Amino acid sequence: MFKVEQLHLEEQIQNILKENNIPIPEELEWAPVPFSGEWGISTSFFKVAALEAKSVKSLKVPQRAEEIALLVKENLPPQEYFPRVEALGGYLNLFFDSRLFSSRVVNTVLAAEHFGSGESKGETLMVEFSQPNTHKAFHVGHLRSAILGDVVCRILEYAGYDVVRANYYGDIGLHVIKWLWNYQKYHDGETPPPDATRWMGDLYAEATRRLEENPDLDSEIRALYARWDQQETEIVDLWKKTRQWSVDGFKDLYQILDIYFDRYYANSEVEFQGKELVDELIQKGIAEDLRPDEAVIVRLDDLLGLKKEKYRVLVVLRSDGTALYATEDLALAKLKFEEYPLDRSIYVVDVRQSLHFQQVWKTLEIAGYDWAGNCEHLSYELVNLPGDVVMASREGTVVLLEDLIREAKTRALEVVEEKNPDLTQDEKEEVARAVGLGAIKFPMLDRENTRIVTFDWELALDFNGQAAPYIQYAHVRANSILKKAPGIPSVANDPDYELDPTEMTLIEHLSQFPVVIQNAAREYKPLHLTHALYEVARSFNAFYRQAPVLTADPEVRDFRLGLVEASRKVLAAGLNILGIEAPAVM
């Protein structure tokens, strides 16, 4: 926002350094001055002093940095945007003219259609996220990939990338055959109720239980798998029909969560291509075919001539010739680059599969597929239950997504009834939905990707403090002021009064929004955005308490109305990027 002024400054500073025979750094690094009632930007001269100290041994770096800062300050011509310049402890601090800075920030936000969005980068990124298994339940443990992936997509799009959203669902495997077996034998002809995904999950649990109680039935499962493998019409038709029930159920859930995909890949879809690719690897001498006694393997460390084990051995095909996950992943990676002109292919998959992906991509790289180097694993940790209990359908230790959503809405509705009884029933329901979903999503985003989320009902549904409802509430308050205002300004004049500290803090946080977006996009970390947005909401709430808007003098009121509208826009935009709705009332 102040790039021009900053560049101009750098030039002037470098000239001063040159005139005094002080080494010039390649570039000056700028950071905001730690806020203490006044904002500004700052740079330091420790690196320059350290450079000098290389030739002059007796030099004390901190002291010399302080001298240089002072020297630069003395020689710097007066600055329009920085009326106060300070040299302190090796830092050069330039403080903004509060009025010019604040009106610049507010006007930039007001004028922008999408404040903080980046210029088009001209790069296409595919993000694969949410890999649910058909014929199984969709529980809270599956939620993290879905929500994290969705929001990373939103951040990347806002930051200026073209994004292709890919879903990869597991539609074949032992679990599916078990389900089909149970269905044929005990539920033939039944169709799913409205809550299809839960029903699919229940039938799967039932199948597992029956097989555990009577292990002799395993032979029936193997026989059924063989019939599927032979592509027997009856089985394939049943498989396709029932698979669709799951896929439709997933789509309903995605819709509730406001998550969409551009491309759905099924692992059965790439099975055949995977086997072809394995043949190719065998012919190229990359894979060793040890069938029928052993599997088809790729000795990665040997191929790379590594002494220490790193990539180890990847099994790419079972000894009986059936496909593994790796078989399919090899083909899928390739298919993605064939279908889209990708600059990067990002996989949002839990951290346990880290080695697996390194192996798959390294294998493809050895096979001569250069794009394999553009595959990235965005790993995340699991969602556990309190007491480090892993969520697993098999163990019955799960919280179903449907249950969580219903509970969240119910609790949110209770709060709405209490806080805002005058709303119509429809409005209350609508608010409860937005708040409930936000409360579910936020904890998945407000955390380092590589850290375990412990799912706790109380914490998940605590609507106070550092959580989505807090940010939504700030948006509601802004909206509420604007509704009562005589009009919403589209331009803010320089404020002709002394700004309240809370206004300044708020403006500071608004101004950082564009930088935050780029940081979050670069590191694939929604965490940066949740934190920054929380700070915007927090400073807005403080401002709201401290500085009256509607009852203020007209000049004060007009500027503050602009600030309120700017805040509302940033809060709404930020929430939208987080996939969280911003209700007008709550």
Next chain:
RNA sequence: GCCCUCGUAGCUCAACGGAUAGAGCACCGGACUUCUAAUCCGACGGUUGCAGGUUCGAUUCCUGCCGAGGGCGCCA
């Protein structure tokens, strides 16, 4: 045995190698006749697991140790 994460306030978590390590929760004390109190203000709370190293400067980078979790040839 090898590899990957992680270790920060009582709890849950932050902090581009920078200035006095910050929030929320919990606890304690204040603030609704005032734009919605799902809010705000204040107090309390720290040897950043331990020991070295690099650096003008380390929670951050490197090495070792301790502790937690995870991954390592036919599961996904």
